[in-house]
Amino acid sequence: EHLLARIERHDGALNSFITVTAEQALAAADAADAARARGEAGPLPGLPLALKDIFCTRGVKTSCGSRMLDNFTAPYDAGVVEKLADAGTVSLGKTNMDEFAMGSSNENSFFGPVKNPWDLGAVPGGSSGGSAAAVAAGLVPAALGTDTGGSIRQPAAFCGITGLKPTYGRVSRYGMIAYASSLDQAGPMARSAADCAHLLGVLAGHDLRDSTSVARGVPDYAADLDAPLSGLKIGLPREYFGDGLSPEVEGAVREAVKVYESLGASVREVSLPHTHYAIPAYYVIAPAEASSNLSRYDGVRFGHRCEDPADLMDLYKRTRAEGFGEEVKRRILIGTHTLSEGFFDAYYKKAQKVRRLIRQDFLDAFDEVDVLMGPASPTPAFDLGAKKDPVSMYLQDIYTIAINLAGIPGISVPAGFANGRPVGLQILGTHFAEARLLNVAHQFQ
Numbered sequence: 069e070h071l072l073a074r075i076e077r078h079d080g081a082l083n084s085f086i087t088v089t090a091e092q093a094l095a096a097a098d099a100a101d102a103a104r105a106r107g108e109a110g111p112l113p114g115l116p117l118a119l120k121d122i123f124c125t126r127g128v129k130t131s132c133g134s135r136m137l138d139n140f141t142a143p144y145d146a147g148v149v150e151k152l153a154d155a156g157t158v159s160l161g162k163t164n165m166d167e168f169a170m171g172s173s174n175e176n177s178f179f180g181p182v183k184n185p186w187d188l189g190a191v192p193g194g195s196s197g198g199s200a201a202a203v204a205a206g207l208v209p210a211a212l213g214t215d216t217g218g219s220i221r222q223p224a225a226f227c228g229i230t231g232l233k234p235t236y237g238r239v240s241r242y243g244m245i246a247y248a249s250s251l252d253q254a255g256p257m258a259r260s261a262a263d264c265a266h267l268l269g270v271l272a273g274h275d276l277r278d279s280t281s282v283a284r285g286v287p288d289y290a291a292d293l294d295a296p297l298s299g300l301k302i303g304l305p306r307e308y309f310g311d312g313l314s315p316e317v318e319g320a321v322r323e324a325v326k327v328y329e330s331l332g333a334s335v336r337e338v339s340l341p342h343t344h345y346a347i348p349a350y351y352v353i354a355p356a357e358a359s360s361n362l363s364r365y366d367g368v369r370f371g372h373r374c375e376d377p378a379d380l381m382d383l384y385k386r387t388r389a390e391g392f393g394e395e396v397k398r399r400i401l402i403g404t405h406t407l408s409e410g411f412f413d414a415y416y417k418k419a420q421k422v423r424r425l426i427r428q429d430f431l432d433a434f435d436e437v438d439v440l441m442g443p444a445s446p447t448p449a450f451d452l453g454a455k456k457d458p459v460s461m462y463l464q465d466i467y468t469i470a471i472n473l474a475g476i477p478g479i480s481v482p483a484g485f486a487n488g489r490p491v492g493l494q495i496l497g498t499h500f501a502e503a504r505l506l507n508v509a510h511q512f513q
């Protein structure tokens with residue numbers, strides 16, 4: 069009730085929620101209390117949280133930030149939504165996001181931009197900007213996000229919270245609306261690494277309904293949070309401290325690294341030589357997968373349908389023209405082009421080869437060091453409306469996108485401020501090294 073009142077009072081200014089499910093939340097809270105009284109409570113009984121509006125929730129609107137799904141009520145719960153409910157958590161609602169998770173500022177939402185709680189003139193980051201802003205403003209202690217190229221880590225950095233993108237396959241994608249299926253991964257956003265550890269323990273695990281989810285035991289992510297860091301080998305990728313990095317962000321990140329040295333870690337420079345190919349490769353692969361995934365929004369099966377179509381082609385064309393926003397259309401066009409005959413080998417296949425090289429860069433680095441550290445984003449949160457050119461927006465993701473191409477986990481933790489706005493320190497580990505990342509992040513906090 070306290071948090072619902074806070075949402076009522078503050079979310080008019082922030083716009084972090086698309087749907088608030090007050091009645092369901094109060095009923096779920098009562099159910100959690102009753103389960104606790106019976107001694108049958110799950111691991112997180114009564115924990116209030118929010119879900120990015122990309123996760124299907126039975127009986128509740130699931131819009132994915134799009135006009136296309138503004139009228140869509142999901143008939144089932146996503147795998148992670150089920151798991152969170154079984155753990156006893158209470159969802160307060162669905163958070164705002166860039167349309168179909170395409171964006172880095174939350175300005176691409178059909179439901180309007182989200183404001184950064186630290187400065188209402190700044191963006192909260194994207195695409196999980198609603199989740200990040202809601203946690204930062206104390207409307208919920210935790211939220212669920214998704215990360216295809218940085219959408220958990222960059223908004224976490226911009227809003228001064230902690231956000232973890234797990235290894236690809238660690239968390240089920242069942243019922244999570246697909247953007248780029250080979251890159252999409254859900255993860256926790258919260259105030260601390262310890263909170264993320266407790267949430268990941270609930271979220272992780274095999275799901276037969278997602279063939280890319282990995283059948284591998286789920287460790288107790290909270291067990292080693294306090295393990296000492298003496299002997300930890302930290303690598304600083306040379307390519308993450310070059311041109312385009314704001315000096316204030318660099319200063320905050322280097323200060324954070326010094327804290328780790330004082331905790332007994334050793335630091336050395338490493339190289340990820342294919343870093344500059346990450347954005348071009350991503351903006352071939354992600355739009356290609358998106359153009360295929362978004363072909364299902366045709367006005368026939370579900371979602372928006374245009375008025376009075378003259379014939380089938382008219383129905384498709386007008387439905388998609390009306391239902392999708394500008395950025396989504398741009399990506400469908402790019403993806404359709406790069407997948408078309410004659411261009412497939414030149415673009416899509418080439419990008420897949422580059423992806424392999426990028427992955428190998430990380431594996432080589434992890435032969436030498438335990439974790440990599442660098443900035444989550446080249447600048448702190450920018451002003452609303454400041455980036456009109458799509459390419460300048462795409463360049464925002466320079467330090468986050470390669471991680472998704474490689475499938476490895478990454479976490480952003482608050483590391484001070486630059487020009488009064490939060491800075492995120494990004495920590496990367498090899499596949500399935502989440503427990504180590506959480507331990508390293510926790511020691512800083």
Ligand code: GLN
Nearest residue numbers: 169170171216217218219
């Ligand atoms: N900003 C990137 C994009 O627009 C990444 C988004 C994401 O991780 N969902 O595609």
